[in-house]
Amino acid sequence: MKLVFEARRKLGAFQLDAAFTSEGGVTALFGPSGSGKTSIIRMLTGLAHPDEGRVIFDGDVIVDTTRGISIPKHKRRFGVVFQDNRLFPHLSVRQNLNYGRWFVSKPKNDDSFASIVDLLGLDFLLDRRPINLSGGEKQRVAIGRALLSSPRLLLMDEPLAALDETRKLEILPYLEALRDQMNIPIIYVSHSVTEVARLADKVVVLDNGSVTMAGPVADVLNQPSVSSMQNRKDRGTLIEGKVIQYDIKHRLMTIEFNSHHFFVPGPEISIGKTVRMYILAKDVMLSTVYPEGVSALNILRGEVAIILSNSDGTVDVHIECEGTALVSRITSLSSDRLKLTDGMTVYAIIKTVALESRGP
Amino acid sequence: MNWFSLSAEEWTAVHLSVRIASVATIASLPFGIAVGVLLARGRFWGKSLLNGLVHLPLILPPVVTGFLLLILFGRRGPLGAFLAENLGIVLSFRWTGAALACAVMGFPLLVRSIRLSVEAVDRGLEDAASTLGASPGWVFMTVTLPLISPGIIAGMILSFAKAMGEFGATITFVSNIPGETQTLSAAIYTFTQVPGGDAGAFKLTIISVIISMAALMASEFMTYLFARKVTSP
DSSP states (O other), X not given: OOEEEEEEEEETTXXXXXXXXXXXXXXXXXXOTTSSHHHHHHHHHTSSOOSEEEEEETTEEEEETTTTEEOOGGGSOEEEEOSSXXXXXXXXXXXXXXXXXXXXXXXXXXXXXXXXXXXXXXXXXXXXXXXXXXXXXXXXHHHHXXXXXXXXXXXXXXXXXXXXXXXXXXXXXXXXXXXXXXXXXXXXXXXXXXXXXXXXXEEEEEETTEEEEEEEHHHHHTSXXXXXXXXXXXXXXXXXXXXXXXXXXXXXXXXXXXXXXXXXXXXXXXXXXXXXXXXXXXXXXXXXXXXXXXXOXXXXXXXXXXXXXXXXXXXXXXXXXXXXXXXXXXXXXXXHHTTOOTTOEEEEEEOOOEEEOOOO | OOTTOOOHHHHHHHHHHHHHHHXXXXXXXXXXXXXXXXXXXXXOTTHXXXXXXXXXXXXXXXXXXXXXXXXXXXXXXXXXXXXXXXXXXXXXXXXXXXHHHHHHHHHHHHHHHHHHHHHTXXXXXXXXXXXXXXXXXXXXXXXXXXXXXXXXXXXXXXXXXXXXXXXXXXXXXXXXOTTTTOOHHHHHHHHHHSTTOHHHHHHHHHHHHHHHHHHHHHHXXXXXXXXXXXXXX
């Protein structure tokens, strides 16, 4: 599967000029509000049209302004999950889920309904009306409805943005299951770095209507210029490593990345599996000498690459630890006391590692 | 005189009124939906002209509307002659003409109600339906139409009520022929014009109050049913 997107569109003072490709898996469109993410989704679905551009999916021309081609939105077979679930209020959950199936000329195997209901945990909601569902339940139904229309591509436009933190945590596992079990390419729009870090394979960074960076998730998210765009409190580093050992007694696994060994507590994950870890900048302390007698398990030696100051009296110290880039957020006072300068050797003490489990 | 029995003519008037109002409402419904959607969604030259034209019977004296209908749909009128020659439909001085007059008079109410409910429909739901594979026609049938149905019901009730009470345009266009065009209102009017007709007029008045109340309660009940459909578990 290959998706090619190129479009230029002028909307008042805002100019969108973006191009990217996706080769399957989860491609995240990442950027602040107003960067053009939703415009791109609308053009992919056919709800908006580019002034100039083209969309090609698996060699199938969806849009090509030079040839005057634009396939109508209902024939594109791109499933969409909107930020505001958009469930039909006059239909039950079951009817909502089945809505797209009425229009599929050759319905896929009939057990897809049961398996998607199962995957998204919708069994007990089927006979209810959307008005009686919680925000998280509504969004799960909306995801199921999009999937059951047998889409070739699933577009998710900030599916979690309208939910509170608890609901987000409730839905994320379903999204991970979806990514791992359904063989369907996904374009995932988000401005949350934690969601992107957890779900995406590839990231396309958008700013002010154009693509500023694109590549594998770990490469892109760890760039200082990208991390400065992130929501301040969840700035951090994404590391993808392999489980090499599990200590049953201490319930501790050893994860290898770039010859570094990280020790992370948690339930057992089979050896050899790839896992993702997200290390928040505020969870990394710095020391100029090797710390003795501390409880932290993960201590990395590295060199200060760059120090970026924030407006609130903190600085983000980017550290290069033998090929692993880490970010540490400390107060500017600590930075001054330690006399941190570029190229200086420091020890990064990682207090906690958030583990994002990853499928096979 | 017997308060509980109606003469044959009185029954005919009641029966005719209900038939004319029902035919007027049902026959104008497809046009009402089309014009309501067009006015709510359409962007075209002459939209305000169409809007004015639709609302004209609301403002014009009913006699003027009736007279215009007579000119247009009378036997020698341009439309009346065409319908009579090509389709064999004669409207003037027939109950069908009364239905046309009632439909025209109720049309602004029907269109207004539908237009408002179309404007209240979340376009996002229609977009969602189209991304799920529904063509514009199917989107309308499966999403827009169910969502505007309270507005359609309300408009139909208003149009029916207007038709039941319509007098001026009807009597001008199709006159007051017992058994053909004499509706309840016209029959009451006739009673009041003859000496000793007050009792008959009063009897028909009570009947028209009962019919109006029944129509109102039916509309309330349908609104309740619809609301329950959307909000119940």
